[in-house]
Amino acid sequence: MLDQDKPKWYFKSWSLVVSFLCVGPFMLPLVWANPHLTKKSKIIISLIIIALTYLLVIFSVKSLKTIGDYYQMFSI
Numbered sequence: 124m125l126d127q128d129k130p131k132w133y134f135k136s137w138s139l140v141v142s143f144l145c146v147g148p149f150m151l152p153l154v155w156a157n158p159h160l161t162k163k164s165k166i167i168i169s170l171i172i173i174a175l176t177y178l179l180v181i182f183s184v185k186s187l188k189t190i191g192d193y194y195q196m197f198s199i
Contacts, residue, residue, distance in 0.1 A: 130159055139168075148176045 132138055134157045142150040154160065154168050 134159060143172060143175075147179075148172055 133142075133153060139150065139154065139157075142153060151169055151172060154172075155165055157165070160168070
């Protein structure tokens with residue numbers, strides 16, 4: 124028998140964190156499909172995920188630019 128009150132494993136907090144670390148913003152549909160979160164919680168989590176993704180993209184671009192500058196400096 125399945126317990127209807129028990130949330131599925133993919134709706135638990137730890138799985139949301141792991142899925143964000145693995146696939147980033149592509150896990151947003153999982154947040155919005157979660158029946159245990161309120162609409163306010165879903166909006167806040169979505170904004171946090173979008174902000175973190177934006178920051179990670181900015182840091183990655185800056186890092187790649189810095190690496191490119193080092194290659195330019197050492198190339199003859």
